Amino acid sequence: MNAGEAAVALDRVAVTLGERPVLREVSFRLEAEQFCALIGTNGSGKTTLLRAILGFIPVQAGRIDLPAGAIGYVPQKITLDPGLPLRARDVIALGLDGARFGTRLPSKARAVRVQEMLRAVGAEEFAEQRVGTLSGGQQQRVLLAHALVRRPKLLLLDEPLANLDVGSTAEIVALLRRLSHEFGAAVLLSAHDMNPLLPVVDRIVYLANGCAVSGKADEVVRTEVLSRLYGYHVDVLRVHGRVVVIAAGARTESRDALERDPVHTITVP
């Protein structure tokens, strides 16, 4: 870790899964307390990138610099067993020291911290319920609290907005932005729909073709920048205050993906 402010810095990172080079050369840097969206179509490698940062999968080349201490993480796919005897409150408490060996007697200080987290994410109402029996959005809040309770300097959220309705999406986005300020954590949040995020993000990392561009939204989401990233011509259109990225060029695999999933409907503030 260098002495700078970076919450995470990637330098020419390459990751191969099986035979497939998923990330070819990804570099970007996230400063402390920045709120950043990781954008890309399905299969572009967002989850792979986050798992590489966490050290779950090895990198073939390049380096990843991380701050000392805890990293908060909420995975993309997580099914919480309704049969587990764990209340929302217990799950958050496990975020404090769940990795440590040995048992521990309950303490007042821990209970207070858990209660603070429950309040921060708005989960007091269902604190006593078994976590597996909560709704998707409620579980998302509990997992967020689990990730934040150790006050990490970096929070990695994999598609936290998937499966949320419009109202809940706006609520969670506002909550994330507020918590990032409150806890002084840099946030790297993956999504394939940028719309709800654009009003609040400091920057975006746009992933395509195994490479990434990063910067402010209006620096990245431009015809020439994205065309260079995709390796063929794409149009960034502004329609009714929204930005739409449309493929228009040679048929390639990733172009198909973009046509199948034209989710890059981006509202520029």
Place this chain on the structure above:
Amino acid sequence: MDSICTWGHMGGFWCNQPVRVALAVGGGAALVCAVVGLSTVMRRQAFAGHALADVSGAGGSASYLLGINPLFGFLGMAAAAAGVMEWAQVREARERDLLTGVVLGAGLGLAALLLYLDMTVRNVSGAAITVLFGSMFTIPPSIVPVALIVAAAALGASALIFRPLLVSTLSIDLARAQGARVRTIARIHAMALALAVSLAAMTVGAILSTALLIGPAAAALQVARRPASALALAVLIGLAATWGGIALAYQSYYWTPGRGWPVSFFIVMLIVCAYLLASAVARRRSGSSATAPLSGCQEH
């Protein structure tokens, strides 16, 4: 202590040496099985637990041939099977089940051979019943100290991995992100499981030890909402069923003069009763919470 020996025929119960051994070894086995069984059920490894218990029967059978303490026989075989299953590093649930099935088949096949040899070579006629279904009143007192050490080791291991095991049961990824050593934890758990099933096999037999391992935990999980209460309830059910079963079996000598029924039968029946009771409580609870909000939907 010995003054209670004069309390009617239950006085005889407390002062009877085989009964005391059964209470000590059975109590230890019930306690350990409740604790280890709870994490086993939560990790959805009930089948692996059952397989280890059955396979340990081959070790129990071998102990008669080798002339060693049967607990060491059960333990050696269960530990070897747990080692094979854990170190094979199978991740996917389906493949894990297949491997478990293969290990189970191999272990039972071996047990069949060893039991045959016990009966033909060593002339131990009751070996099959004792190994497979237990015979608590014939446990030699020399086993008590060894059993207590095994129990303490299993409980120590369970306490050590209690928290990280909970997190990795919730999600392996969450545990790894927190820095938990998930493989080490899984291996320690597998060894605790081997210790637990060998103790259970010693008391209720290799085949029935599944009941002691899975039953109390499954019953507790139906009603408990937090880890500590699930643990307490599982231990309570396990101990009550085991000690209650021993008392009933002792009583049964008076119902059918001179020919008491097997302890294992009573223990397993009491566990089944506890499970049914817990199911009823859980159903009542969810029933009462489900009907309230629905009734409001009828009025438009």
